[in-house]
Amino acid sequence: MLQEQLVTNIQSEAEATGFSGTVLVKKGNRAAASGAYGYADKAEQRPNRLGTRFGNASGSKLFTAIAVCQLVEQGKLAHDSKVIDILDQADFPQFSPDITVHHLLTHSSGIPDYFDEETMDDFAALWITRPMYQLRQLKDFLPMFQELPMKFSPSTRFHYNNAGYILLGLLVEKLGGMPFTDYVEQHIFAACGMADSGYFSLDALPGNTAQGYLVKEDGTWTTNIYSIPVKGGADGGAFVTAPDMLLLWEGLLGQKLLSPEMTNLLLTPHIHEDKEEYYGYGVWITKRSGEIYKYHVTGYDPGVSFHSAYYPASGTTAAVLCNHSRGAYRIMQAIEKCLDSQMDM
Incomplete structure (x- = not known):
């Protein structure tokens, strides 16, 4: 019954x-629904397939949080470690010395963001005066x-912050002993x-990867190659498949990635964002009637929309990957409508 409703x-x-x-939707270990729609390459009319790679924008912040927690378990870092002590105060002259790893993970550090979602709404506008093709390493974002x-001041409120995750990535590089993207690919993917996932440059995408598209109201389109950084990093931009x-x-x-205790800590609602929404470490947490409804990650860039979630009450996981700027949210709503109807029966 659930499978039929989901597919419909x-x-x-x-x-x-x-x-x-x-x-792709799975209940436990069994696929409940799957589908592929539209084109990975519009010019060549190459269709999307279930195993096509898509950018997942800020959905990658979960990978960064896992990497940081792994370093904590290795004793190289602590959640209350002072970030500026590990990096270099001279590089961040106006940043508070009290900023901790926990503050960065929970978007409560108070540092400025290079793309402040409270005051900016056009991510692509960042690259009008900055060559996006030069942003290939985490350090390239620092001048912004x-x-x-x-x-x-740290810990006084929630403020979604991409720059904070850039700093977390720099910690991973310094303490993990390798480039951030290599660390995630080796120790998480x-x-x-996750054999088909990775951090790929837009000017050197591998096969079976979807181009991102900006589609205008009249149906014309352009790719997103001039609208996002050329390579993803600690604040977003990995490429993944739905499986x-x-x-x-x-x-x-x-618990393949972290101990049970650290996994629980990552999935703890550490800070309240608004209404039903809380934030753990790199993951959004929705509560309903005092219970966890879902753990979820989302990502939006020009030419990218992404949603993925785990619903503990039903043991269901879902991933929606889209190579348009909008689309994933509506599909996720359709999935949740089915799951909620099953829970009400």
Whole structure:
């Protein structure tokens, strides 16, 4: 019954909205629904497939949080470690010396962001005066925020912050002894069996990868190659497949990546964002009636929309990957409508 409802709802929503991407839903270890829609390459009319790679934008912050927690378990770091002590105060002259790893993980550090979502709404506008093709390493982002003043004192409120995750990535590089993207690919993706996922440059994408598209109201389009950094990093921009993303949830929840205690800490609602939404370490947490409804990650960039979640009450995981700027949210709503109806029966 659930499987039939899911397939019908997803198909109906995909057709109504012109969805371009892939969808995979599993209940336990069994696939409940899957589908692929639209084109990975519009010019060549190459269709999306279930195993197509898509950018996942800020959905990658979970990978960064896992990497940091691994270093904590190795004794190289602590959640209350002072970040500026480990990096270099001279590089961040106006940053508070009281900022901890926990503050960065929970978006409560108060540092300035290079893309402040409270005051900015066009990510692509960042690259009008900055060559996006030069942003290939974490250190390349530093001139965009490192000398700006603090927005508020650490721990006083939640403020979603990409720059904070850049700093976390720099900690991983310094203490992990390798480039951030190599660390994630070796210690997280490989450990979960995510063989098709990685951090790829837009000017050297591997096969079976979807181009990201900005689609205008008249149906014309451009790719997103001039609208996002050329290579992803600690604040977002990995490429994943839908099956690989569910392997990530399986690895995390099955304690393949972290100990049970550290896994629970990562999934703890550390800070309240708004209404039902809380934030753990790199993961959003939705509560309903005092219970955890879902753990989820999302990502939006020009030409990218991404949602993935685990629903503990039903043991269901879902991943929706889209190579348009919008689309994943509506499909996720269709999935949740089915799951909620089953819970009410």
